[in-house]
Amino acid sequence: MKKIKLLSFDLDDTLWLSKPVIQHAEQIFYAHLTDVAPALVNRFNPDSLRAHRLDFLSRHPALKHQISQWRIKSLTEALELSGYKEQSAVIALDAFEVFLKARQQITLLPHCKEVIAQLSEHYILISLTNGNADLSQHSISQYFTASYQAEQVNAAKPSPALFLKALAIVGCKPDEAIHIGDHIVDDISGAKALGLFAIQACLKPDSPAPHALADEHFYDWRDLPSKIQQLSLR
Ligand SMILES: [Mg+2]
Known part of the structure; x- marks a missing residue:
């Protein structure tokens, strides 16, 4: 397993x-x-x-x-x-x-915080953003081991730099990692190209349809843990 x-x-x-x-x-x-x-x-x-x-x-x-x-x-x-x-x-x-x-004045999606807290008990969590949101300004950052922005590595997803940074911190192989994000190219295709699993977040009203490249997708944060579980068993 x-x-x-x-x-x-x-x-x-x-x-x-x-x-x-x-x-x-x-x-x-x-x-x-x-x-x-x-x-x-x-x-x-x-x-x-x-x-x-x-x-x-x-x-x-x-x-x-x-x-x-x-x-x-x-x-x-x-x-x-x-x-x-x-x-x-x-x-x-x-x-x-x-x-x-x-x-930085963000409103977490429903159930995001409780699920992140729960996941942090079993996995190492790292945030990877192409934007300039600063997770350290939010209480949810307590559940994350590290947070990186594209400007820190001068390369945005789907480039490998941010994904490699996360893998290096944990010292794990790509197939021991799952990337979770909404963007088909930046998140799903970027993660898959490196050999990570990818779960597509379909959470905004105009989300693109689940993409064939994504290993799983979710519409509600409460469904994410079981999707992760399914990939762990593959
Ligand atoms: Mg995004």
Whole structure:
């Protein structure tokens, strides 16, 4: 019998729904800019500021996996375009801190916490996110041995770097690990390519249908332990 040792978890749209979190954080971010940088708000509405951020990335592709630096540097440029000069970097950094703080205001999906607590008694849990959610700011982090963000390894899932980091910490083989996440490419295909098991989280209203690559899938956190159990017995 195969023994599963490691459970790695995606965060956004797996432990909580990300859309309301990001929408709220974007609103707080723009409201802050309205207060501190009115000339920027005159030049960019929320949509055009977002379009500028995407355009900035197309001109600075090296920032692709550095989403915090991407937001700070693109805002610095938008501020300069709006007439702010040497203060632009400071205003951008402050505004980013406002965004980041709001971005941590997550609401765990129903039954997530109790199931995570239960799983932590049997497995090592590690979170792997492409986003900039900071699990250490939440009480649920007590159940996780480690948490990694793509910007720490400069490579986002589906690249192997984050998965390899988790396997290395536990010192286990890929087939002793299960990755749990919502994204078909980043989570399911990324984990499977390395030989981990993958369980697809189908938790948001517009979740894609269960994918053939996924070993299991779940619609409710209460169903996850039995899915893990089934894979352990394979
Ligand atoms: Mg996700």
